[in-house]
Amino acid sequence: MSIAVVGLGFAAMLLLMFLGLPVAVAIVAVGAVGGWLGFGMPLVDMMGGVIWSSLNSPSILAIPLFMLLGELMLRGGIADRMYDALAVWFGRLPGGLLHTNIATCALFSATSGSSVATAATVGTIALPALEKRNYATRASLGSLAAGGTLGILIPPSINLLVYGSLANTSVAQLFAAGLVPGILLALCFSLYILVFERSGDTERVAVPLAAKLAHLRYLVPPLVIFLVVMGSIYGGLATPTESAALGVVIALAFVAGSGRLDLDLLVNCSMQAARTTGMVVIVLACALLLNITISMLGVTQAVTQWVGSFGLDRLTLLLVLIVFYLVLGAFLDAMSMLVLTVPIAVPMMATVGVDAIWFGIFIVLMCEIALITPPVGMNLFVVHGVRRDGGSFSDVIKGSLPYVAVMIAFTVIIILIPDIVMWLPESLAGRR
Numbered sequence: 001m002s003i004a005v006v007g008l009g010f011a012a013m014l015l016l017m018f019l020g021l022p023v024a025v026a027i028v029a030v031g032a033v034g035g036w037l038g039f040g041m042p043l044v045d046m047m048g049g050v051i052w053s054s055l056n057s058p059s060i061l062a063i064p065l066f067m068l069l070g071e072l073m074l075r076g077g078i079a080d081r082m083y084d085a086l087a088v089w090f091g092r093l094p095g096g097l098l099h100t101n102i103a104t105c106a107l108f109s110a111t112s113g114s115s116v117a118t119a120a121t122v123g124t125i126a127l128p129a130l131e132k133r134n135y136a137t138r139a140s141l142g143s144l145a146a147g148g149t150l151g152i153l154i155p156p157s158i159n160l161l162v163y164g165s166l167a168n169t170s171v172a173q174l175f176a177a178g179l180v181p182g183i184l185l186a187l188c189f190s191l192y193i194l195v196f197e198r199s200g201d202t203e204r205v206a207v208p209l210a211a212k213l214a215h216l217r218y219l220v221p222p223l224v225i226f227l228v229v230m231g232s233i234y235g236g237l238a239t240p241t242e243s244a245a246l247g248v249v250i251a252l253a254f255v256a257g258s259g260r261l262d263l264d265l266l267v268n269c270s271m272q273a274a275r276t277t278g279m280v281v282i283v284l285a286c287a288l289l290l291n292i293t294i295s296m297l298g299v300t301q302a303v304t305q306w307v308g309s310f311g312l313d314r315l316t317l318l319l320v321l322i323v324f325y326l327v328l329g330a331f332l333d334a335m336s337m338l339v340l341t342v343p344i345a346v347p348m349m350a351t352v353g354v355d356a357i358w359f360g361i362f363i364v365l366m367c368e369i370a371l372i373t374p375p376v377g378m379n380l381f382v383v384h385g386v387r388r389d390g391g392s393f394s395d396v397i398k399g400s401l402p403y404v405a406v407m408i409a410f411t412v413i414i415i416l417i418p419d420i421v422m423w424l425p426e427s428l429a430g431r432r
Contacts, residue, residue, distance in 0.1 A: 009034055009299075013340070014331070023336045024286040031290035038297050047289050054288050055281065058241045059161060059171055064277040065244035066156050069251055070112030071269035073222065074121045076255030079108055081218035083125045088207045088215050095193035097135060098143045101126050102193070105147030106186040107219070109154040110226040111247065113161075114276070115334070115371050119148025119379045123386040137391060139197045142399025145379040146189055149368035149407075152334065154182030156229060156244065159338055159367055162284055163360045166291070166342040171240045172233050174360050176425040179230075181361055181414060188406050196402070221254040234428055280335065287339030294343050304348045314352045318415050321345070322366070322408065329370025333378050337367055358414075361421045365411050372400040 009030055016026035035043040073079050083104045090099040104122050112118055123144045130140040152159040155175035164171040229247040232238035238246060255261045293299075312320065328337055342363065349359050371379040374397045384396045414420050 024282045027286040027290050031293045035293040051285050051288050062241040062244045066113035067273035067276050069247045070117045071273050072251040076260050078221045079121050085215040085218035088212050095197045098193045099190050101143040102147045102189045105150050107222050109151040113156045113158045115148050115151035118151035119382045123383045138395050138399035141383050141396045145372045145383045145400045146403030148379045149371045153178050167346045169356045173357050173425040177357050177361050177421050225250050291343045303344050325366035329373045334367035334370045358421050369407050
């Protein structure tokens with residue numbers, strides 16, 4: 001197959017998106033038309049059965065369960081109390097509540113699996129406190145948008161679930177691979193705040209040690225949920241889907257214990273989880289349809305041979321991919337980037353010896369950057385949407401740009417030191 005045909009198909013897909021068509025429609029249009037032109041109606045007729053068999057799997061069921069878990073934490077008051085507890089511990093550091101933003105995002109990410117949910121939840125809770133204590137607007141908004149991106153890196157992650165389905169790799173190993181980089185990236189964000197965002201809090205209040213220790217009880221629910229969910233996976237007691245169900249049951253118990261569990265809360269949580277899941281699954285189904293056409297037409301082989309003709313080594317190719325994803329992320333949302341590029345990129349990277357588990361973390365980091373890259377960075381819109389001062393959208397963009405630089409630098413570090421990603425999954429698998 002000519003590489004020009006591949007480029008034409010990709011360009012057609014981007015054009016349809018820029019014209020305002022939903023991402024799923026653009027993907028399915030190119031996939032179905034390409035399949036029909038290449039093989040006629042028999043290929044199109046078989047697509048429904050292939051998509052059904054792919055989506056009718058236990059791993060896909062984990063997506064709505066993790067979405068529901070995040071909703072229960074938000075609407076059940078667990079996230080609010082978690083922010084208060086972390087604020088009393090980080091409030092007197094240089095940068096104060098900005099560290100609390102990052103820490104709360106990291107801890108909420110360990111149970112929600114969604115960047116948008118993380119940014120919206122922590123932003124809603126944190127912005128009133130930040131405004132009250134005179135934090136710089138750009139610094140506040142930037143830390144919330146960047147902290148929210150941790151939702152798709154720190155496990156459990158919806159994007160890693162989708163990547164696992166598309167790349168046919170172990171979700172449990174992907175979750176293990178994302179844990180250490182997620183924690184280190186959160187620490188990098190805090191280091192940036194410590195060095196460059198030291199001003200802003202004019203009312204640092206000393207909190208007695210007894211009060212700090214008393215607030216630790218509010219961290220018990222998210223920590224218990226995280227330990228049960230991840231511990232059951234790595235202990236071999238449950239699949240990711242079963243662990244997600246365990247997390248939901250435990251979250252329901254904590255919400256009930258706080259006296260907030262009622263029918264309205266359950267309905268609202270379920271409806272919002274269903275809406276978000278529907279969006280993700282529709283895009284995923286259309287991506288699977290496109291994958292059928294890509295596989296039948298030999299697109300992967302054509303692109304792999306074309307890239308191989310340049311003779312690029314692993315490091316050079318990954319640096320080229322960083323530039324490619326930075327450009328792509330300026331125009332596409334994170335999930336669209338993931339489903340459009342994984343079927344071609346994973347086999348291509350395998351030819352230069354890049355492990356599929358490691359590459360999953362790399363591509364999710366690229367998706368994280370896309371979430372705070374203008375003009376279509378989803379987290380930028382989410383954080384701007386929850387602010388109440390009516391300020392300019394440029395405040396969110398300017399506040400987030402330094403974190404883009406931090407994330408690019410961190411990506412280069414994991415390229416140079418891949419063991420940052422691979423140490424934990426290989427240790428759990430007994431290969432170290």
